[in-house]
Amino acid sequence: MTRHVLPGFRLSAGYTLAVLGSCVLLPLAALLWTACELGPAGWWAQVGTRRVLASLRLSFGAALLAATIDVLLGLLVAWVLVRYRFAFRRVCDALVDLPFALPTAVAGIALTALYAPNGWLGSRLAPLGIDVAYTRLGVLLAMVFVGLPFVVRTLQPVLESMESDLEEAAYTLGASPLQRFFRVVLPPLLPTLLTGYALALARAIGEYGSVVFISGNRLFRTEIAPYLIVQKIDSQYDYRGAAALGAVMLAASLMLLVAMAWLQRWTRRWAVLR
Amino acid sequence: MMSAVAATVSIGGRPSWSTRVARTSLVFAALMVLVWLLVLPLIAIFAEAFRQGAAFFWAAIRQPDSIAAVRLTLTVAAIAVPLNLVFGLAAAWVMTHFAFRGKALLGALIDLPFSVSPVVAGMMLILVYGKYGWLGAWLEAHGMQVIFALPGLVLATVFVTLPFVARELIPLMQSQGSEQEEAALTLGAGGWQIFFRVTLPRVRWALLYGVLLCNARAMGEFGAVYVVSGHLRGLTNTLPLQVDQLYDENFSAAFAVASLLALLTVLTLGIKRLLEWRHGGELRRQY
Numbered sequence: 001m002t003r004h005v006l007p008g009f010r011l012s013a014g015y016t017l018a019v020l021g022s023c024v025l026l027p028l029a030a031l032l033w034t035a036c037e038l039g040p041a042g043w044w045a046q047v048g049t050r051r052v053l054a055s056l057r058l059s060f061g062a063a064l065l066a067a068t069i070d071v072l073l074g075l076l077v078a079w080v081l082v083r084y085r086f087a088f089r090r091v092c093d094a095l096v097d098l099p100f101a102l103p104t105a106v107a108g109i110a111l112t113a114l115y116a117p118n119g120w121l122g123s124r125l126a127p128l129g130i131d132v133a134y135t136r137l138g139v140l141l142a143m144v145f146v147g148l149p150f151v152v153r154t155l156q157p158v159l160e161s162m163e164s165d166l167e168e169a170a171y172t173l174g175a176s177p178l179q180r181f182f183r184v185v186l187p188p189l190l191p192t193l194l195t196g197y198a199l200a201l202a203r204a205i206g207e208y209g210s211v212v213f214i215s216g217n218r219l220f221r222t223e224i225a226p227y228l229i230v231q232k233i234d235s236q237y238d239y240r241g242a243a244a245l246g247a248v249m250l251a252a253s254l255m256l257l258v259a260m261a262w263l264q265r266w267t268r269r270w271a272v273l274r
Numbered sequence: 275m276m277s278a279v280a281a282t283v284s285i286g287g288r289p290s291w292s293t294r295v296a297r298t299s300l301v302f303a304a305l306m307v308l309v310w311l312l313v314l315p316l317i318a319i320f321a322e323a324f325r326q327g328a329a330f331f332w333a334a335i336r337q338p339d340s341i342a343a344v345r346l347t348l349t350v351a352a353i354a355v356p357l358n359l360v361f362g363l364a365a366a367w368v369m370t371h372f373a374f375r376g377k378a379l380l381g382a383l384i385d386l387p388f389s390v391s392p393v394v395a396g397m398m399l400i401l402v403y404g405k406y407g408w409l410g411a412w413l414e415a416h417g418m419q420v421i422f423a424l425p426g427l428v429l430a431t432v433f434v435t436l437p438f439v440a441r442e443l444i445p446l447m448q449s450q451g452s453e454q455e456e457a458a459l460t461l462g463a464g465g466w467q468i469f470f471r472v473t474l475p476r477v478r479w480a481l482l483y484g485v486l487l488c489n490a491r492a493m494g495e496f497g498a499v500y501v502v503s504g505h506l507r508g509l510t511n512t513l514p515l516q517v518d519q520l521y522d523e524n525f526s527a528a529f530a531v532a533s534l535l536a537l538l539t540v541l542t543l544g545i546k547r548l549l550e551w552r553h554g555g556e557l558r559r560q561y
Contacts, residue, residue, distance in 0.1 A: 004371075004372050005452070005456055005459065006371045006372070006452060006455055006456065006459060006465075006468070007459075007464075007465035007468075008367060008371075008465045008469070009368065009371075009372050009374075011364070012363075012364035012365070012367040012368045013364075013368045013372075013374075015360065015361065015364040016361065016364045016365045016368055016380070019357065019361045019432070019436070020380075020383055020384070020436075022429070023387075023429055023432050023433045023436065024383060024386060024387060024433065024436070025383070026402050026408070027395070027398030027399050027401065027402050027433075028398060030398060030401035030402045030407065030408055031394070031397070031398045031401055034401055073307050073311075076300065076303060076304050076307065077304045077307055077308065079300070079304075080300055080301050080303075080304035081304070084297060084300070084301055086301050090547075092304075092305065092308055094543055094544075094546075094547045095308055095312050095313065095543075096308070096312070097543055097546065098312045098316065098539070098543065099312070101487075101490050101494075101539045101542050101543055101546075102315075102316075102494070102535075102536065102539045103493070103494025103495070103496060103513075103514050103517075103532075103535045103539070104494070104496045104497065104514075105494075105496040105514040105515075105517050105518050105532070106319060106494070106514070106517060106532040106535050106536055106539075107315060109319075109517065109521055109528060109529065109532060110315035110316070110318045110319045110322075110532070111315055113318050113319075113322050113525075113529070114314055114315060114318050119318075120314070120318065121314070144311070145311055145312075145315070148311060148312075153559060177293075177296065202389050205391065206389075206390065206391025206392065206393070206394065206497075207391075207497075208391070208392060208393045208496065208497035208500070209392075209496035209497055209500075209514070213521070226391055226392075226393040226394075226497065229393050229394065229397055229501075230393055230497075230500065230501060233397060233400065233501055234501075239397075239400065239401065239404075239406065242397050243397065243401060246393075246394045246397050246398070249391050249393075249394050250390065250391075250394055253389040253390055253391065253394075254389070256389065257382075257385075257386070257389045
């Protein structure tokens with residue numbers, strides 16, 4: 001055994017492992033065990049139904065799209081917050097954290113109230129033939145809401161540290177603003193943008209509270225996968241079905257976690273090269 | 275930070291008319307995004323809460339079920355947040371002062387809860403602590419109920435907030451190194467003395483920052499808590515669950531209760547900003 005200089009290794013390691021064990025490791029093992037017990041055929045019997053597949057398609061499809069929108073909007077917001085000085089900039093900057101800090105259920109009912117057919121925005125969009133509440137568009141909107149700060153907050157420090165000498169050089173060589181943006185600014189931001197994308201995606205896939213109110217949970221149409229897990233547990237007491245679906249969600253988040261670790265290494269290497 | 279702005283000015287003298295138009299329209303577009311996506315929902319909460327007047331608002335908040343929900347939320351946070359505070363300190367102590375096998379794995383495990391869907395987290399807890407779970411029979415034989423009761427709510431809350439304090443402390447303590455602690459040791463200080471007189475004062479602001487975020491999430495968690503609570507009115511309903519239940523019955527009352535949580539959010543963000551402004555160098559901005 002290694003000898004440690006400072007005291008307290010056993011106590012702190014013991015407490016850490018006790019909490020991790022009871023809250024994280026044991027539950028994880030239980031989920032994997034239940035999912036493995038089903039076997040591939042049993043698993044597919046639970047996950048392969050029309051209802052579950054529709055929910056998975058919606059959850060992953062909408063999350064992919066929402067994270068893409070978040071990257072575009074987040075780049076705009078981060079760029080403006082870092083590069084320009086304007087009134088209420090600090091307030092705007094603080095506001096970006098709102099989706100992190102606002103309880104998801106509160107965000108969910110607020111969005112629903114806004115976009116319901118009689119809401120402030122819903123009543124104005126309805127004449128144009130756009131229904132947001134209780135449609136897939138609503139699911140997308142809620143996911144864009146929860147994901148936005150991830151992109152802005154990962155981009156901000158990188159944008160702040162970016163030297164402008166390359167931009168200046170491009171300017172003196174006659175590059176247009178668009179050329180400067182797409183050829184000079186954007187390429188070094190790419191790993192950071194991807195990290196923000198992955199973070200927003202992970203959050204959107206697993207999100208429950210913000211989405212279930214505005215989605216309306218219509219069969220085959222606006223049911224997200226986390227909602228089906230809750231349904232299976234809450235009203236059908238179908239723990240195996242829930243575990244089968246939960247295993248899919250868990251696998252997706254673990255894959256994203258690995259992708260993010262890989263991205264981080266890439267970002268660091270990029271930073272060294274620059 | 276200002277270099278880009280300065281650059282344009284230094285190259286071309288005054289920024290050209292087209293540059294200024296482009297800049298103004300970008301700022302305007304970003305403001306529109308923020309107002310549309312963030313400000314409007316926040317305003318909507320308070321507007322709906324007071325739609326039927328202040329008297330109705332107070333009545334909704336002061337009805338027994340809402341008060342029970344406030345009390346339960348405070349109780350859960352009062353147990354879960356200190357648990358995580360100690361966890362964060364212990365984990366950071368282990369991760370930064372010792373070399374041991376499996377350290378990278380431990381670090382990954384500490385971060386894991388943030389990438390698991392809260393609903394999946396709640397379900398995993400049921401698989402262990404529920405009636406038909408691994409420990410269900412044993413717990414029942416010993417007269418303990420975890421799921422659909424306070425311990426389950428605490429476990430779910432601890433799970434979703436687990437990384438907040440640890441993530442804040444580990445990078446800071448890593449950058450500070452172990453020299454000062456080791457110096458104290460050679461001067462004859464005991465373990466607790468080192469911790470309270472050397473380590474803790476140096477990380478206090480980061481600790482406060484982590485606790486602040488941990489608390490906000492603990493009081494506002496919905497998905498994980500929803501699954502394990504059974505939402506028994508007046509018994510296992512925390513504030514967010516109460517909002518959910520009221521939403522189907524009494525729209526304005528739901529928003530009245532929700533406005534309490536929104537107020538907590540605004541307060542949290544304010545303190546967070548203050549801490550970042552005063553002690554930004556020691557903090558790792560989190561989400």
